[in-house]
Amino acid sequence: MSRKRRVFEIEMPDDPAAETPETFPAGKDDKEHRRGPMATAIVETAESTRDRARIEAQIRAENDALAQEHVRLKRAGLITDMIPLDAIDTRKLIRDRAPGPDYELAELVESIRDIGLSNPIRVEPAGEGRYELIQGWRRLSAYRQLLEETGDAGKWGRIPAGIAARGDELEQLYRRMVDENLVRKDISFAEMAQLALHYAMDPLTEEHDPEKAVAILFKSAGYQKRSYIRSFIRLVEALGESLMYAAEIPRALGLALAQRLDEVPGIAAAIRAELKDWDTRSIKDELEILRRYAGQGGDETEAAPPRSAGPTVPAGKARTTFQIERPQGSAKCTAANGRLEIRLARDFSAVDRRRLEAAVRAMLESLD
Numbered sequence: 001m002s003r004k005r006r007v008f009e010i011e012m013p014d015d016p017a018a019e020t021p022e023t024f025p026a027g028k029d030d031k032e033h034r035r036g037p038m039a040t041a042i043v044e045t046a047e048s049t050r051d052r053a054r055i056e057a058q059i060r061a062e063n064d065a066l067a068q069e070h071v072r073l074k075r076a077g078l079i080t081d082m083i084p085l086d087a088i089d090t091r092k093l094i095r096d097r098a099p100g101p102d103y104e105l106a107e108l109v110e111s112i113r114d115i116g117l118s119n120p121i122r123v124e125p126a127g128e129g130r131y132e133l134i135q136g137w138r139r140l141s142a143y144r145q146l147l148e149e150t151g152d153a154g155k156w157g158r159i160p161a162g163i164a165a166r167g168d169e170l171e172q173l174y175r176r177m178v179d180e181n182l183v184r185k186d187i188s189f190a191e192m193a194q195l196a197l198h199y200a201m202d203p204l205t206e207e208h209d210p211e212k213a214v215a216i217l218f219k220s221a222g223y224q225k226r227s228y229i230r231s232f233i234r235l236v237e238a239l240g241e242s243l244m245y246a247a248e249i250p251r252a253l254g255l256a257l258a259q260r261l262d263e264v265p266g267i268a269a270a271i272r273a274e275l276k277d278w279d280t281r282s283i284k285d286e287l288e289i290l291r292r293y294a295g296q297g298g299d300e301t302e303a304a305p306p307r308s309a310g311p312t313v314p315a316g317k318a319r320t321t322f323q324i325e326r327p328q329g330s331a332k333c334t335a336a337n338g339r340l341e342i343r344l345a346r347d348f349s350a351v352d353r354r355r356l357e358a359a360v361r362a363m364l365e366s367l368d
Helices: 037-075 105-115 137-150 170-182 189-201 210-217 223-242 251-263 267-275 283-293 353-367
Strands: 080-084 121-127 130-135 158-163 319-326 329-336 339-343
Touching: 105 137, 130 137, 137 158, 189 210, 189 223, 189 251, 210 223, 223 251, 223 267, 251 267, 251 283, 267 283
Parallel strands: 121 158
Antiparallel strands: 080 158, 121 130, 319 329, 329 339
């Protein structure tokens, strides 16, 4: 039996180049895609590593920029935080405020109590979680008084503070403190003189002559004002420890008294003797004595006998003094004809008027 042979005709294209080339599976004849699974994984890992390195470089650049901006803001004192009061030290600068009660602090305390603190204090890190105060002594004192009065640590136990970078020169810190206080209308020539003395006494400052320190600290003040401060330096040096109300001495009286101290030997000793042990005197009492020795009232001071004990009491007027221990300290009481005086390191103007009036009335009624 014969088999029929089948023949198929296959038409071939005339131009093979015009036809679409045959696509071979990956890994056969296409060298560009001839990769195994391991090679593909290596390539993808390398690309991922390059992307990650690029992103990390961008993050580092952003962090460096943020760190530089943080340092700039910190040096300018624009980084603010709530700092615990007990973490703030006040040893770096010798303050311009004389020791003792600050009766004008009451207004600031009441303002902060009513509307809060509008201007943060300024501190710098001191290590181990502590800070050193470089601006804002009265604001810090007001917060501490509010904490003591109320016991509310949640509200008054922390104070808004600008955190400055360490490294500012001590002279600049003193200058800032001076300039901050010069804008206050109530700062006296005696306080400015005391600051110059403190600056010269500070072992970390380079200038130890208080009169030369005036030129450093009060550059923004006029020549005449600096001259007045130097005159008050002589007054504070001679009588500082004996005066209870140095900040109350008017400019004219201070200048006249400073001149008398230079001209009359022994006048400083006479004033100190007259003020000695007279811790119940008023501002008026002290200024009257200073005016007398300055030649602004009464007899000439050279002939005035020094006081040996206590103030002069007019004839027929007795004076009784005693002390009462209180949590705020020792209350010094003076009773005289027509006057009863209580001196205590406490701001009585901060007491509610009705409470104060009731207490005084009860005291007076108990004396009848």
